[in-house]
Amino acid sequence: MLSYFLKRLFSLVPLLLGITFISFLIIHLAPGKPSYLKEMNPRISAEAQERLIRLYQLDKPILVQYIHWLKRVIKLDFGNSFADGRKVIVRIRERLPITLLINALSLFFILLFAFPVGIISSLKPNGVFDKCTTLFVFIGFSLPSFYLALLLMLLFGIKLGCLPISGIVSFNHSQLSSGERILDIAKHLILPVSVATFGGLAGFSRYVRANMIEVLKQDYIRTAYAQGIGRGRIVCKFALKNALLPLITILGLSVPGLLGGSVILESVFAIPGMGRLLYEATLSRDYPLIMGGVVIGAVLTLLGNLIADLCYAWADPRIRYQ
């Protein structure tokens, strides 16, 4: 097992190199130029623009730029953002906690609701409960999140006035006691987390439902029924356990999603998260920052996959890696 793990871990290195190289190429070949160069301002003379291109070293061949970049990244230095000259790692670090918090919370609530919904629906596929919940989760899936967000803001923020509209802390946050501060943040998180949860319910609940239906058709379930074991025990112990296996992979794949934010939600709720950071970086062609995001995303995806595979082996005795 350990040797398998190590082998997999080492095989990630060339994969990661490939991902970064291709991303670097695509990002640099895409039309457009970084930060100031994108301003349409006659005060920015042609000479000044050329000077900026030289200072950003954009006049060098792409391969040379990539090698420069790689040399720094190996030392875990992602370089400085073009936009404000601050370290990429610092810019990412200040956005990470809030994104992680919101994503972890919404993933938690998604699982909390998706499991019961999926399991109960699977017991009577196409029954009344199944149809109602299907409708409900698909409404969540298909409603544009910004629209739902604005409606909720209007209702809870303005009509009822009980929840804050945007941001993550109140105006007077710094004057509150620590207990009140937590409450303040919690209040600000209710709307964004609800919208994210509602939008994500469909996926998981449908996975659970589909897997459960599949498993409930298996012979060993029939055998269990024939032995006279109670339905509750069959569903929760025999069926659910097996239905959970494919979900490990899906959970593994959602690891990178924890750190990537939704641009739309973050913009509507004015949350300073990763989504907005990387979106703005892309629009302003802030190459070092974009690459920082790419590397983090790639590493997490690969690690998520690896961990999912390992968990799979651990959870399912039929699977053994040699």
Next chain:
Amino acid sequence: MRADFWRKKRFVKLRGLVRRPLIFFILSLFLLFPSFFLYAQEDNQPCYGDAIIVGSIGEPITLVPILAADSASQDIVGLVFNGLLKYDKDINLVGDLAEDWEVSEDGLVITFYLRKGVKWQDGVPFTAEDVLFTYKKLVDPHTKTPYSGDFERIKKFEVIDDYTIKITYKQPFSPALASWTMPIMPSHLLKNEEDFKHFARHPVGTGPYRFIKWETGSKIVLEAYDEYFQGRPYIDRYIYYIIPDQSTLFLELKNRNLDYISLTPLQYQRQTNTEFFKKNFRKYRYLSFGYTYIGWNLNNPKFKDKRVRQAINYAIDKEEIIKGVLLGLGRVCTGPFVPNSWAYNPAVKPAEYNPEKARQLLALAGWKKKDKEGILLKGNERFEFTLLTNQGNVSRRKCAEIIQQKLREIGIKMHIKIVEWGCLLDLIERREFEAVLLGWGLSRDPDCYDIFHSSKTGPREFNFVSYKNKEVDRLLEEGRRVFSQSKRKEIYQKVHKLIYEDQPYTFLYVPDALPIIDARFRGIEPTINGIGYNFIKWWVPKDKQRFKR
């Protein structure tokens, strides 16, 4: 205002003396005096305190003045720093950190006499050394500033004494004065800082507000600087909230969490006329310093012909665009200068909407026959082209759609292509476009050499439509040599007329700026220079202040 108050009181006193017994008068005066005093103070006498919360879509990128290129950065930089000169309410250049200045006869030497007794917000006196430092940084090839251009023209920069600077230019360059509105940075703090990294997020200036904190992605807080040389601003704190979504911005305003935002035309016309808004907010409306236009690639054989451009100008109904896109909140643009600029030529009248005249002009240019679809033909070539504009700008998209329909009526088929901003600029730089729908935000100085002079058509330069007119060239050069505003006015009014005649751009509209501000703020006086010029004089009556310290 103070004088008014005293006059009012004396009047009351005299009337009382005539009508009432003396004792009663004295008693009543005692009773009335404090209330009168308070009343007067509330209404006319500015007082200190409170905070203003400004909502902005964009977040500043850097607070280093010589690096700040985006408008959000400039919003904050403008409050923390001062230039040597600034624009007053009538858009005249007046002294800011410079008390006075002199331009030599030949226009080559500008001497600035700096204000004495100005202190940086950390207490160190401001001197000529700081100006020299800022200049050196601007022209240092290692500084990532986009603004070096105007300062590369300087031949010699001499510090005569602590408060006098003599700057010699290579050639006379009148926009140089405007270039010295560039905020000045403190030499003592930055001398040893290689790359402004700390300063970019902890700026120290001479301006009315001190920087307090910046919570990335959410807000920036500034506080009144007590020893500001033009007097401490009345409003204690300036809080800049970053809310990247226009609808959220509006909801926060509606919830009275914001005091000041810019409205969209739709919000101005349809969503803010309720009793609630009338009671709690004041809306302002004035012409902005910018215009929207279609730029024609003049190297394209179709648009090379002036008559074709003029025909298109006749075929587009600008009033309709203003009605449809801006809901009436703007004015027809007649050239490279906006009505609020002193360079604007009121004699240039906008061409009327006249499709018939357009057809005649096109016929003269050889576009006579039509094909089955009704598209004009010249030989075998159909009059068909693509208008480029940038993604994310709803008014431009709508505008393009209206134009598309209008041109179709006279037999021109126009396609619309909406591309991301960075890509659009790339296409323009490579001159791979037929027509672009864009806008210029203008500086207060009318010099538009970079946009319309024939020498500025190279790559990365801004005469990307490749407009060439010898007379305009000559005038633009002269406009840069001459310092007298009245003479420059004459020159630029000619430029205005010539460019409108030539139609390198189809000038569409000048949009209105539409700020909305909480009604508790006093002292806001819109002029042709907008409302921001006297921000430090805005104030809130004591009983209406919302934020206590």
